[in-house]
Amino acid sequence: MQEHEKIPYDSLxxxxxWGEGLRLPGQSKGLDRWFFQWQWRNSPIIDDEQDSDRPIVTxxxxxxxxxIGAQWFDEAKTMPLVITTKHGCDRIDFLKMFSVCFNSGIEAKEFSKIYAVDMEQPRIKAPxxxxxxxxxxVAHFLSIxxxxxxxxxxxxxxxxxGNLNKVKGRIDISRNERxxxxxxxxxxxxxxxxxxSEDTLENRLIKKALVFSQHILQNEGISESLLSLQHTIHECLAAFSRVEDEIEVWEVKAIKHHKIFKEYNDAIKLAQMILHRYDYSITNITSAEEEYCPVFWIDMAMLYEHYVLGLLREAYGEKIHYQVHGHTGxxxxVCYSPKVVLDTKYIPRFEYGNLDTYIVRQLSGYSRDKWIFPIKPESNIPCVIIYPxxxxxxxxxxSKRLEDFLNVEDRCLWNFHRIAVPLPVLNEAD
Known part of the structure; x- marks a missing residue:
């Protein structure tokens, strides 16, 4: 099924x-980040023989x-729920989206908000x-x-x-005798x-996951979006040249997470995830087993937001400020030269029709917020909606100035503008 479609199982x-639905982890009431949610909807039955008193079916x-992602709908884990994008997951170049996010300077903690994986539940067939x-x-792992x-x-x-020419440490009596x-x-x-030494168990695990990552990306084929990630893998493997990649499965599972070394803590968790994903065997990367995926979700709105951030940073550098703390949110x-407020909305329908009143009020509040714009502007600050x-x-x-996008104004609102930023799609050759 696709985003925003009704789940085909008997909801009642x-x-x-499930109650209200499956809320994404770390959410509080009032936020709308859900995997799926209960909704009340009514529509008339279409029947030419009926008059205006046609009944209503809920x-x-x-x-x-x-x-998007995969989740078990029932407690017994017999009813899989696989959600794809309206554009088709096989058409969107996710690897390019991830690599653009990766190059935008996104922090690991922000990357963690985009998705989550549950390796403990049974896998779901989702080709x-x-x-x-x-x-x-892999992109998240490499960033760390x-x-x-x-x-x-x-x-x-x-x-x-080792069997040495002189004593070092202590002699192993039994083995030395034999x-x-x-x-x-x-x-x-x-x-x-x-x-x-650098040849610690943690570094061995990370290097092993780097080798796996190299094979995973090679299995994705050849595309321009792979180049930056492949280059990063080569740089990282060079830095781990004095570290072995031999590590047993029981050692992988036994490695404890670090409380002090935050990057190592995240890298270990992701490395364990990569190896577990393919049952600790590189040969499984190219096998049909990849049709089965763990329970996971990706917040497409959050991914699109960071993808656009990467594109804006590529074009305008540090002029673009992300998530500026304001009184209204x-x-x-936010760009201060020129003064512009930009907000992504992962809603394709924004290409046509009027903007929702809530969104207009939200951006209008940002443009008048003294915490965001301490110096009073001479005129209303432009508000921009970015949609896919x-x-x-x-x-x-x-190769365009931000001001060039402000020439076309919304037909109903002063100083409101819309910019369409395409989702990257795979070429037929890919």
Missing amino acids: AFQEY ESGYYASYV ELKSVLSPLI VKEIVKRGLKKDYVQRE MNIMKKRYDKVFCRYQEY YPDF VEGEEENPFK
């Missing part, structure tokens, strides 16, 4: 179980939100989502590993053992010792 039978039930989840996890490389790999004392004394190799001594983007359309334009902001 599960109303007691279509109330659970409806998908602007979230429609085959090319969505893995690139997203890049920060680790920038700060320097963590070192620790690592347990070593390997040296009994064979009359008196020039050798088998020792156990500690070495301060947090506008998506289907198209192939790379970056509509590139």
Whole structure:
């Protein structure tokens, strides 16, 4: 099924179980970030033989939100729920969207708000989502590993053992007797010792996940959007050149998360997720097993917001301020030269028709907020709605001034403007 469609299962039978619906984690009441939500809807029966007194049939039930992913609808895990985009997940270049987000300087904590994965529940067969989840996890993982490389790999004392020419650490009596004394190799001594090294268990896990990530991206084919991620993998693998990638499955599962090293904590969780995703075997990356995905969700509105942020930053750099704290809220983007308030709305219908009154009031409040604009402007600050359309334009902001987009005004509102930013689509060759 697609975004905003009615869930095909009997909603009434599960109303007691789901209540209002499935709210995305970390949400409070009043926010509209749902996987699916109960909605009351009425519509007339279409019947030419009936007069104006035609009866009303209710279509109330659970409806998908602007979230895609896979979820079990029932407690027994027998009724899968797979939600795709209206544009078709097989057509959207998700990898490009993720790489644009990645290059925008998005922080790992912000990336974590875009999606979530539950590896504990049974997997769901969803070939429609085959090319969505893995690139997203890889892009998130690489953004964190890049920060680790920038700060320097963590070192620790690592347990070593070896048959050496001189004593180091302590002698392993039993193994030294079997390997040296009994064979009359008196020039050798088998020792156990500690070495301060980058070759820690945590770094081995991260390097192993980097190798997996390399294979995952290679399996996605050849496209321009892959280049930056592939380049990042090569840089990271070079930084891990003194680290082995051999690690046992039980060691992967046993690694504890770090409370002090936040980047390592996130990198370990994502590395474990990548390896678990393919049952710790690189050969599974190209197998049919990828048709089965874990329970997960991606907030398309949040992904689109960060994708647009990446495009704006590519065109205008640090002129674009993200989520400025205001008295009336947090506008998506603010520019001070020229003064403009911009807000993304992942609603394709904004191409036609009037803007919702709530949205008009929301942006009008931002443009008059003294916390956002401390100096009183000479005239009303322009408000811009950015919405998605289907198209192939790379970056509509590139090589254009922001003022050029303010020439066309909304037909009903002063100083309100609309900008269509296409969702990237795959070429037929891809």
